[in-house]
Every structure is written in structure tokens, then in C-alpha cells.
Amino acid sequence: MPIPPAGTPQATPPPGPPSGPPTPPIPLAELLAREELGLRRIAGPADADLLWVHTSEMADPYPYLLGGELLLSAGVLLTDPDHYVGRLVEAGAAALGFGVRPVHETVPAALIEACDRYGLPLLEVPPETPFTAIARAVWRLMAEARHRELRRVTRAQQALATAAARPDPVPAVLHQLATQLGGRAVLLTARGEEVHAAGRTPTEKVHAAGRAPTEGPSEAGRARTKEPSAVGRARTGEPSAAGRARTGEPSAAGRHPAPRTAAALTRLARVVARGRPGSPTSATDTHGDTHLAAYALGGGEGLVLALATRRREPGDHTVAGIAVVLLSLLAAPHQGADAAGRSAALVRMLLGASPAEVAPLLGATGPWTVIHARRTNGAPADALTAGALGASLGTALVDAGRGDGEPVRVLLPGAPGTDPDPPSAEPGTGTGSRTATSLEPTRVTPQPGTGTASHTATDPEPVRTSTGSGTGTGTGHAPDRVTPQPGWTLGASAPTPVTALDSADHLAARALAHAQATRAPLTTDAPASGLAALVPPEQAAAHARALLAPLTTPLADTLRCWLSLHGNWDRTAVALAVHRNTVRQRIGRCGELLAMDLDDMDARAELWFALRQG
Template sequence: MPDALASSSAPSAPPTPPVSLAALLAREELGLRRIAGPEDADLHWVHTSEMGDPYPYLLGGELLLTAGVQLTDPDHYVSQVVAAGAAALGFGVAPVYDTVPPALVAACDRHGLPLVEVPPPTTFTAIARAVWRLMAEARHRELRRVAQAQQGLATAAARPDPVPAVLRQLTARLDGAWAVLLSAEGAPLATAGRPPSPDAHEALARLARVVNPPQPEPTTSEPAAPRTAPTGTPTPPAVPPASRTAPATGPGPKTTPAPASGPSPKTTPAPTPPPGPAPRTTPASATDTAGGSHLAAYALAGGQRLVLGVAADRREAGDHTIAGVAVVLLSLLTTPHQGAAESARAAALVRLLLGADAAEVAPLLGADGWTVVHARPVAAPAGPDPLAAAALGAALGSALVDATEEGVVRVLLAGDARDIEPQPGWTLGVSSPVPASDLPAAGIRAERAVRRAEATRSPVVRDRAEAGEGLASLITPDEARAHARVQLAPIADSPALTSTLRTWLSLHGSWDRTAVALDVHRNTVRQRIARCATLLDADLDDADVRMDLWFALRWL
């Protein structure tokens, strides 16, 4: 392969996208000027060094800043900086030199290293701060782009034609790339976008064989071996999701493809492998460049052994993450569904429509208990959104989804699913697991939980009624806030009083612990609590009063 395959030996990439040298030079307040070398470079970080030979201390991709304190041989110095992989050299004019040494300028031109003149008023710290700020801005743009792509791909996966829709959305998010879903034999099953050149097409087919090599036929000692492998023969391992292995960016193939089937060149037969699944020796993703296109191939999970191929005119930060989301969705969409499960679900719905009880129908769906989830979108829609609801159900692992007219999505999950993770763009309320006969009550508890989640701005709130902690959920958030505003109005404008009262109540009325927590004198705590009691006209020695105030403070 002319480019790189997935490799664990490649150096770790920086956590943020690189910054263009041109973008740094455009910051007029720095006054930087390129005086030698190429016009642009990718800066991954900033390093300052006055070593005569900084080679051992560079990682590669740096903007190396120096004032030339130990600069004696410019040509040797620049050659070492280039050998270490530095992206550019910044030379500070003053206090050592009045101008950039001409020999250093000539050496940078000769070795192809961008040289930037740093004027006396500009500090190296200011340059580093500017680079970090540019990196943060680039990272923010990348995260926003990936988040928008994830939402678009999830919506596409919920369309009636999900596989073509996901491919079309992927090509749009990768700026007009070409995407193809290949079968185990390499035949295109679905495509989207503008096809690449024939050379790129052929290289992409080779990449697909790297991540999905032909499976060797099982062999036995008998001349006419049956097609089914005998007991004890290891079966080919399943392909893991492509998101587990990121494509490398270094040069040269690093991952050895699976050996082709056929007799060994040695005369001694190979030893028989032990029973059990063999470890995966092929990468889950691979990249290449051919015909002016950047190519990538990703192995889909599941038994279909499908491959997603992508060809783009350029490769940007975040492209691999976006493609990984498409791989996960396509893996789910192309996994064969169980016909028996679908038949049982249809039978259950028919019985419900004909008047059967939920307890009678529940066994057909293969679950002893059920968990109800109520979800509200963070950005409330005008009405029900079936596509978003279906995408949420797929993320939670259930096809039993209902989008109400109020924009609330109700999901029914089999078993105890209270440990579900937060879902981006949704606020979730999760009930305790219940038998089928108690589903209506579980729905009420899930509704209360999602209201509590919205009130506390939590992504997920789980029903805690079984633990005796669900009394607060019996009151609507609007009523609770109104009660808190009225009861605490006399002290609401004093943060010191409300903070002291909240801390004092949480520490069970301890003067000393409250003083330590607030970093004030214990007499100050006593004075503030006495002031609260006077303004609220409340007996703070009464446990009922304390409980009522604590509830109000939680909603203030």
C-alpha cells in the first residue's frame, strides 16, 4: 500500500487539529513575518528551546521558538530541527541578534523549513497563547461539525430507505466524497456521490480486501472433506466494529494482512491450531491515497462481512469520526433481523388490538420485566418527530417507540434498563423495572422522572420510588418553584443568607462544620441563621420546618 494501514506503533496524534502557519501569520498583533522556507505548514504545538541541538527534545510538528543563544552552526542546527520533524522555526530578534542571521535564512531555504521572524515586542508566550487559541477554535469547529454529522446520519438511518440515505448523508458531510457499501465478495451493494478515478476505485477495492480478507476454506485430513468444519476446528472470527481501530497517519503499511490460503512453502506441515476462536490479524480500517483521492475502508460488524469504502478529494479532521458513526449505523441496519422475533411482536400487537391483557401479551415479547423511558427533546419540536423517535429507540435498543403529540417520546425496554446512558439532544426519565401488569404505573413514574430531569437540568433521572426517595416527584416542577419563590422571598435577594441556610441544613445544623464549609467564623453562621429565622418567621428547631425549607431551597 502506498499509504498507511492501521497501526498501533504510529506516534500518538495531538488531541486537537493542527493550526495553519498562515493563520498564525495572519494575527497582525503578533507582527510575525515569514522570511524563508515554504509558505505554510501544519503546527501541532509550540516549543521554546535555546539548546544548541534540540533534536532529542522535539516530538515533531512543533513551531520551535529560539533567540539563537547557542546558534553556532546554522546549517547543522536547521538539519537537526528538520530531522526531528519540526514544522517551522521562529527566530526572536533581540536580545542576542539584531536581525535574523543570513546563514540561518539560507539554511532554512536549503532544507525547506519555514522560518518566521519574531519582532522584539512579541514574546514567545504570546505566540504560544495565539497557537493554543487557534487550536481551540479549530477543535470547536471540528466538534460542531461532527455533532451535526451525527445528527444528520441518525436521521438518515430512520428513513424508509436507511442504507442509501446514510450513504448520501455521509457523502454530503464529507464534502462531496464517494461512498460505497461492498459485499463480502467486493461487489458494490449501494453507492452515493461522484465516483472516483479508476485508479482510486481499484485501490479502494484493495483496501476492502485488507480489512476483509478472503476466508480460507476449512480443511481436514480426509481427501474429500465435507463443507462443514469438524468439531474442534476454529471458526473465522467475527469482524469487530470499525470504531475500535483508527486509521494510522504514518507512512508505510504497518499491519500484516491475513495470509492467503494455500500450501505452505515449507515441506513441513503447519501445526494444527488449538480449538477456539483465532485472534483477529486484520485491521478494522485502512487508508490509502491514489488517483488524487484519499481513500478509507471500514469493516462493518456482524456476520455479513460488509465493507464501507470512502473516497474524498481531501481528508480533514473529524472525517474518521464521522465515518465511524456511519459504520455503526450501517452495521445495525445491515444486521439480519430475527423473523421469529418480528412474528412474536406482530402477534402481541394483534392480541392487544383484539382486547387481550398486557400480562397475557408480554410473554410473546420475551421479557419478564419492563422499563419505561420518557424522553423530551432538549430543543422542543412543534409536534411529534417520528424520525427522531425512531433514532432514539434504535440508540436505546428497542423498536417499541411512541412519539406523542406533545413531542414526548415513550420507549418500552425489556428487562431492567435503568443503567441506560444519556442520549445527546434528549432529557430522559427512566422507571423502575415492573411486570407487564404494572406498565401504566411505570409510565407515570417515568413521566415524573423526566419532569424532575428537566427541572434539575439533568440528562437522565431514574425512578427512585422503590428506595423511598420519590416524594419530590409527586409535585410538578412549576408548583415546586412557585412554592419556593413565595416561601423564600424574604431572603431570596441575599446570596449569603440562602447559601448559609442551605449549607447549615445540609450539615444537620452543625455550626462548626458550616463555618468550615463556608470559610467564615462560627459566630457569623449563628448570626446569619438567626437572621434567616427572623425574616422567614420560622422556628428552625422544628424538623418539619427544616424539611420544608430544604425542599424549597432545592427548587429556588
């Protein structure tokens, strides 16, 4: 390659952006702290970061620099220090290491003045220190930094994955991300509306406002831009000064309140949420001394992850990328039935098609399971939380409800070739009966001061509901794909033909009511044969309403739980998280209101039958 003459540097076009640096940047101070090298800073600032180390004796090394280098030279062809330093700054060099002897006995004064004027750190390299030793020290420091970064990213990945498995996965991931980055994480819609947020917005000192965002999928490409101001910025991932529109210079003592940072973050998020062809998938900006970043989530929902942090450290972009993947999976529709199929099914239903006709469009040809769900802590479920529950169960067919106490309803399509459990008749026809049971043995532990209970699968005795005949117990089996979900109470129907979804919905509602009353994490209401099938459902429901009319909801729930536990006072008290005397008082009150002797087996059987209808 011909060497360009020193007099025509402007004609040399800057090279295209190279691949990213293999390691995190190294603070210049760490290299200077290596006493065995004997390096001494004699000009320029002390806060530079190093991405590379390179040796060159060319009069103009500009075309061969990537930006961020510690350039080592003995000044063999140094004739114009001012021009030489200016070209290094244009190339984005981080620092200059000048070796004394045999070419120069001391560092030229003109070179020291030029480095001070351009703001380029200048290091004096003693004669006994080979340039190779400096390069080896830099690479060793980079390897150590890389190891620290990998350990940090690994810990963050584990923490984010754990958060994604919690009952509130989206808020939990955002909270963990804000903790890992030491800032604020916000999930925004394409219109800039806040969906979830975690962490605190930094209050930043304002040095310069109104910077235009820098767009792009990563920061590595920006770290090596050939801008004069790249020194110091290239090593931290901060956007270069090129293209920034300055609207003012407030005093350094001024501060932006958090709302201004939030507004800037929202504007940045809209850059990646425009949805036009060629839109960037990420963008970064600075607002005062606060670093902003926005990442478009996958899945086509228009959601954006926005971040505001006080500082930007090695590994932050990788940690954010892990969160983007997790949030995309949690927030995006399940891929079992694509959007086109769901849209076609909706159109056909609105135009009068039957469920049996549209079911194949939703990716199911086998039986269906209806699931009703409520949060164990009683909190309402938003669309993202309900969607995450559906993703855990393996379906995108989720109704989050209207938020006024309605349960989350989930449709779980069956696999092709599977059949419902063969009942004696279709559910809800009056010719079959139901059994309900929790799928796992549960022990119920009251939470102090909350009035709720938690569940652990350690008690050897499962919660079980006896059949309406009163002659034995039944253990209906929930579908294999329905498993207890942390933080949720579930009621599931048995696998049901698509023509009987209305009945399955009713059964799932009753299963959920039973699960809540018995504090079981999952209950299934499955068709089965039994004496209850001999009574038409309408008559059974009317009888239950008349018999249980005197009872309030808390009394009915207590009675249901007490009967399901065979009249055991202590276990009922634990299940309801109340004192055993409270249970005795409530059961006594039930007997008074119903004018029935609850120690009588016939009375218990009749009440249990009635409670099973509600």
C-alpha cells in the first residue's frame, strides 16, 4: 500500500467502521499504575480509555488507526508535531506513548505543547521499557477487564432469567434490569405510553442539552468513529459530537428534573418504534450527564425498552440485550397460532362461523381446555401479566378480563389426535358428574398480616373433593399441559370438544372457586360418572341457590373449605389463615342460618352437593 504524502492528509478518506473491540476499554490510569513500565504522563488529560495498542513510525498514521489506540512511537519521522498530533486526534487516538532514545534524548517541547493544546494524553516511555512490554501489559489488563465483564454479564443473565420465571415476569425483569444497570428501565408502547417501569430516573447535571439521538444496533460501531471529538467518547460508548444540534449551554450547576429526562427518554423510544422500513432497532443519546438508550422489542407489538442510567459501563449493552430478548418473549404473542390465523378466526366468528369451523385456524384439532385464573395475592392482572401466564401454559388465547374482578380466562388448544376423557355424556347435559382435585399435594402456610396463604408441595395428603354421591372420593386429572403456576390460582376444565366450550367455561369457573376456597394452586373440574349426574344441572343449581341463600360469601367459603377437609378445625383454620375459634364461630353460624345439624352426615352430604353447584 503506498504511503500518502504528509502534505495531503485531507484527501485521505476515513476507512469504514471495523469490527468491535474484543475487550472492554482500559482506563489509562490502570496502565500508568504499572510501576514496572515506568510510564509518566507529561501532557494532556488523565481520563482517557484505551481500546487498542499500536506501534507506528509513520509521519501520518491516520489511515491505519481505528480510534481509541494508545499509539507508540519513537518519533523517527516526526517533523511537524502540531500537524502530527492534530491528525492523531482526527483519527480518534486515545493517547500517545513517546519513547526517548535513541532518536530523541527527551520528549520534544513542541510535541508536549501540541498534546496539551489538542487534549491528547502524552506518555513518556523510558529507554529501558520496550514497546512490546507496554503492549503486553495493555492486553493483560484487557483480558482481566474482559473476565470481569463476562462474570458480571453471567450474573446479570442469571438474575434476569430468574426474574422472568416469577409470577409478574415483565415488572420483575424491568426491576432486575434497573438494579443491574443502576438506573431506570421503562417499557413503552409505540405511542410513548408507559406500560411498566422500575428504578429511579437519575437527576442529571446539565452541561449541554438538545442532542439528537444516535441511532444504530450497537455501540461498537460508534466507538470507532473518525471524529475529532472521539477522544474520550469512543471508549465509553457515548455518541460522538458529529450530528448533534446544540440548542443552548446551561450552566453546569443547573439540573434537569426527572420529568425532563422521562420526556427525552420517550422521544428517543419513538425513534425505534416508528415501524417504518429501515428503522433502527436501537438508539442512544445523552441528556445532561444521563445516558439514554432505547431498544425495539421483537414480536411486532411496537413495544420499546427505554433505559436511563448515570453511567455506561462495559457489558451494559449486553445485559440490556438479554433483557430485550426476555421481554420480547414475554410480551409477544405465542407462536403456536400465527397472527394471520387468529385474525382469520376472529373475522369468521364475527361473520357467523361456528367454533368448530374456526378452531383449526387457531392451530388445534384436538380437545380444548378452559382455564380460569386469579392472582394468588388478589392483585389485578394486566394484559402483559395475563399474556405471560398464557405463554407459560403454551397458548396465546388469553382474555385478561375487564379488570373489575373478572378472572383471566385461557383457552388451551389440544394436540391433534388427542381425545377428551371419555365421559358418560357431554359436560353440562345432566348425564355426567364432576370431580375436583388439586394436582399436587399442598401444604398451606398463612402469611403473617396478609390473610393469604402460600403453597408448598410437601404435605403428603392432597386436597381432594369427594364426589356428589358421598360414597367415596374421586381424583379427576387435569390435562397434562396444565401445571400449577407460581403466583396464580387456577381452575381448569377437562379436555373438552370445541362444541362444548360453554359448559367447559362454567366448569372452569367452579373449579377456580373451589381452588380459592381450599387454597389449592390448581383444581380441575372434570366430567365423570356419579350420582350427581342423575340431577339435571338447572334443578341442582336452583336447589343450591335456595338452600344456601342465608349464607354470606365468607360463610359459604368457610363451609366449603371445612367440608372439603372433613370437618377438621385446625386444617381449615390454616387453609383460611384464620384462628380455629373463628372457624368454629363461622360453622356454628352456618348451622344456625341453615337450621341444620352440621354434625349429621346427611346434612353434610346435602350441603356439599349444593356447594358443588355454585
